[in-house]
Amino acid sequence: MTVTVKRDGDVAVVTIDNPPVNALSQTLRQDLWNAVETLDADPAVRAVVLVCEGRTFIAGADVNEFGKPPMSPHLPDLVARIETAAKPWVAAIHGNALGGGLEVALGCRFRVAVPTASVGLPEVRLGIVPGAGGTVRLPRLIGPALAADMVTTGIPVPATKARSQGLIDAIVEGDLERGAIDFARAALDQTLPLPLCERSVPNVDLTFWETTRKAVASRARREEAPLRALACVRMAAEADFNTAMAFERQTFLDLRGSSQAGALRHVFFAERAAPRPPELAGIEPRRIRSAAVIGGGTMGAGIAAALCEAGLPLTLVERDSEAVERGLSNLRTIFDGSVKRGKISSETGAARLSSVTGTTDYGQLAGCDLVIEAVFEDLDVKREVFSKLSAVCRPDALLATNTSYLDPEQIAVGIRHPERFLGLHFFSPAHVMKLLEIVPTARTAPATLATGFALARMLNKIPVRSGICDGFIGNRILKVTRAQAERLLLSGATPQAVDAAMRAFGLPMGPFEAQDLGGLDIAAFQRRAARTRGETPFAPVAERLCTLERFGQKSGGGWYDYAKGDRTPKSSETVANIIAEEAAGTPQKPWDEASIVDCIVLPMVNEASKILGEKVALRAADIDLVEIHGYGFPRWRGGLMHYAQERGLDEVAAKLDELALQGLADTPCDRLVNAVRATSYGDEPV
Ligand code: 3HC
Ligand code: NAI
Numbered sequence: 001m002t003v004t005v006k007r008d009g010d011v012a013v014v015t016i017d018n019p020p021v022n023a024l025s026q027t028l029r030q031d032l033w034n035a036v037e038t039l040d041a042d043p044a045v046r047a048v049v050l051v052c053e054g055r056t057f058i059a060g061a062d063v064n065e066f067g068k069p070p071m072s073p074h075l076p077d078l079v080a081r082i083e084t085a086a087k088p089w090v091a092a093i094h095g096n097a098l099g100g101g102l103e104v105a106l107g108c109r110f111r112v113a114v115p116t117a118s119v120g121l122p123e124v125r126l127g128i129v130p131g132a133g134g135t136v137r138l139p140r141l142i143g144p145a146l147a148a149d150m151v152t153t154g155i156p157v158p159a160t161k162a163r164s165q166g167l168i169d170a171i172v173e174g175d176l177e178r179g180a181i182d183f184a185r186a187a188l189d190q191t192l193p194l195p196l197c198e199r200s201v202p203n204v205d206l207t208f209w210e211t212t213r214k215a216v217a218s219r220a221r222r223e224e225a226p227l228r229a230l231a232c233v234r235m236a237a238e239a240d241f242n243t244a245m246a247f248e249r250q251t252f253l254d255l256r257g258s259s260q261a262g263a264l265r266h267v268f269f270a271e272r273a274a275p276r277p278p279e280l281a282g283i284e285p286r287r288i289r290s291a292a293v294i295g296g297g298t299m300g301a302g303i304a305a306a307l308c309e310a311g312l313p314l315t316l317v318e319r320d321s322e323a324v325e326r327g328l329s330n331l332r333t334i335f336d337g338s339v340k341r342g343k344i345s346s347e348t349g350a351a352r353l354s355s356v357t358g359t360t361d362y363g364q365l366a367g368c369d370l371v372i373e374a375v376f377e378d379l380d381v382k383r384e385v386f387s388k389l390s391a392v393c394r395p396d397a398l399l400a401t402n403t404s405y406l407d408p409e410q411i412a413v414g415i416r417h418p419e420r421f422l423g424l425h426f427f428s429p430a431h432v433m434k435l436l437e438i439v440p441t442a443r444t445a446p447a448t449l450a451t452g453f454a455l456a457r458m459l460n461k462i463p464v465r466s467g468i469c470d471g472f473i474g475n476r477i478l479k480v481t482r483a484q485a486e487r488l489l490l491s492g493a494t495p496q497a498v499d500a501a502m503r504a505f506g507l508p509m510g511p512f513e514a515q516d517l518g519g520l521d522i523a524a525f526q527r528r529a530a531r532t533r534g535e536t537p538f539a540p541v542a543e544r545l546c547t548l549e550r551f552g553q554k555s556g557g558g559w560y561d562y563a564k565g566d567r568t569p570k571s572s573e574t575v576a577n578i579i580a581e582e583a584a585g586t587p588q589k590p591w592d593e594a595s596i597v598d599c600i601v602l603p604m605v606n607e608a609s610k611i612l613g614e615k616v617a618l619r620a621a622d623i624d625l626v627e628i629h630g631y632g633f634p635r636w637r638g639g640l641m642h643y644a645q646e647r648g649l650d651e652v653a654a655k656l657d658e659l660a661l662q663g664l665a666d667t668p669c670d671r672l673v674n675a676v677r678a679t680s681y682g683d684e685p686v
Contacts, residue, residue: 296327
């Protein structure tokens with residue numbers, strides 16, 4: 001049974017217990033339906049409180065049921081049944097009332113919540129719209145403007161704010177169930193408000209819909225759901241209740257089977273699976289109660305900020321006292337930024353800064369549970385740091401390197417107790433970016449690896465395990481992206497056309513704009529290192545730009561020209577001339593958007609397939625998470641590998657063969673050819 005009913009005098013309490021998040025499975029819907037019927041028929045009951053066990057109120061429809069035919073009782077019918085029940089229902093909310101959970105609460109006559117609760121309609125994040133009256137009842141309760149904002153962004157609202165908007169009727173400070181029962185009894189003494197289905201939608205200015213449509217369209221770019229959700233709210237404002245309900249349901253059912261919804265569901269489950277990989281099941285992570293970061297530069301300060309945010313007391317070690325001051329000042333800048341953006345209060349910012357000890361003395365790390373190194377990208381400098389750490393840290397303290405391109409096996413040489421060492425590759429800015437590549441060496445102990453994943457959970461990051469290779473998973477694929485972008489230039493495309501095509505595909509920036517923003521010098525440094533290893537990296541135009549010290553925005557020009565103080569890229573004659581010289585003898589052809597995208601994205605798929613073949617990544621879904629959370633690959637495409645599978649792996653391979661014939665890509669690798677035969681990579685997207 002997912003539902004139990006008890007009596008408190010003339011108030012019945014219906015308790016839902018459907019772990020982990022009280023999702024509205026068919027069984028739960030049926031049990032709730034039965035409870036309404038039973039309580040309607042009970043003359044001793046005058047009101048009903050709906051409360052949930054566990055960590056949260058109802059977190060929504062059961063996403064596992066989305067791929068299957070809808071089963072009765074359908075959620076819209078259940079919400080209507082609660083709304084038209086003979087006794088008023090009071091939703092008592094703790095944790096989150098999300099999606100179908102909030103829709104059930106909107107069917108109740110009243111909503112009360114603990115101060116820490118939040119409520120929201122996050123359906124657009126899954127590529128759908130609310131399907132049980134959310135877009136129709138919410139504007140009747142809080143007006144179309146606030147409702148439109150909630151359904152088109154999907155961002156949950158904290159209970160206290162929801163109270164001020166009229167979405168919540170009361171905040172309960174003490175015991176929620178007791179408070180809700182008292183609230184119900186008090187409400188019975190007064191005239192009951194109309195159920196939402198009988199209320200009208202407040203008017204809005206005529207210009208509201210067009211202004212909002214434009215704002216939502218520019219935010220959503222090519223995501224379908226936000227504009228469709230807005231259309232539902234507009235229908236609620238302009239048509240009668242039943243017409244709007246039918247419109248919403250149809251939109252919900254249309255979108256539920258869409259490829260965007262499929263992709264977003266795949267990402268939803270991949271993100272939730274990532275922190276607990278099956279191969280680490282049952283392995284106990286070590287406890288982390290204190291941390292240290294070596295190096296307070298760009299990455300060190302960001303990593304330190306993330307550790308502070310997780311509540312860990314932190315020591316920041318630098319080379320000398322000036323560098324300590326610089327590191328602390330970098331941290332202060334990060335915290336000030338969070339205060340300015342309203343993310344934390346100035347008190348929290350000050351408290352976080354005061355939890356950090358800056359020092360040059362490694363001796364202070366003797367009791368530390370975790371140390372992350374983020375010093376210069378130089379093997380000797382890093383080895384020296386780890387030799388000092390080996391001398392002072394406890395043998396069970398976890399030691400990690402944030403190297404981007406060095407081999408962690410090489411860094412580990414000489415470390416005492418190398419089983420506690422691994423790579424933790426953060427992305428810049430480290431306190432913001434969600435991705436964390438976790439890179440074990442051959443000697444890393446399973447408990448150390450499990451601790452890396454546990455740390456990611458503490459930091460609210462998405463962890464992905466990567467084997468060791470140049471650039472790990474993400475930067476290795478990025479090298480292919482950049483090389484392909486240059487190949488396009490040599491065969492007739494312009495930087496503007498390439499960037500525009502990749503933006504149209506859904507990336508936030510094209511490859512050339514992105515390099516101008518980050519700086520071309522870092523990649524030039526990597527290529528020099530690759531050449532000393534005997535490799536021949538392909539970047540003929542980028543090399544020449546670096547020779548001219550065209551490093552990007554910071555030097556006033558890179559792939560584009562920039563006017564002083566203006567970040568708008570302008571086409572550059574210098575770059576066009578270099579491209580023309582480098583392209584001499586290469587066949588030129590016209591490029592449309594779709595072929596530009598294929599010439600970049602399909603070789604990325606091929607490289608990712610090699611990465612899978614070499615077991616550098618264990619699952620295709622892991623590569624999807626790396627691309628989405630590290631490189632801005634459109635979430636609604638489900639990531640690189642999901643995109644390839646949706647596109648059809650046979651088509652991907654055929655297009656790669658075509659590109660290979662023109663000298664523009666490698667032929668499909670063995671792993672891709674095998675996946676074509678099997679029609680999937682093996683870890684089927686959900
Ligand atoms: N359906 C099915 N399973 C769900 C679920 C849902 N709606 N929401 C969460 N889960 C599962 C997760 O997959 C995970 O399973 P696992 O333990 O087997 O990996 C487990 O619940 C715990 O989830 P989290 O790790 O995310 O737990 P947190 O405590 O960190 O977060 C939460 C809890 C905030 C509720 C978060 O899970 C969440 O945001 N869930 C999604 C909510 C949502 O999108 N609801 C709308 C659904 S669509 C809908 O309602 C349509 C309706 O309009 C008809
Ligand atoms: P940075 O140059 O901004 O910072 C390095 C810091 O290390 C400096 O503050 C320096 O004073 C300090 N340092 C140097 N030697 C030291 C020593 N022996 N003891 C203590 N402190 C010392 O460099 P950044 O960009 O922060 O990079 C650090 C590491 O992170 C590198 O390994 C880099 O490859 C990696 N990384 C960088 C990313 C980026 O986008 N910048 C992304 C991911 C990883």
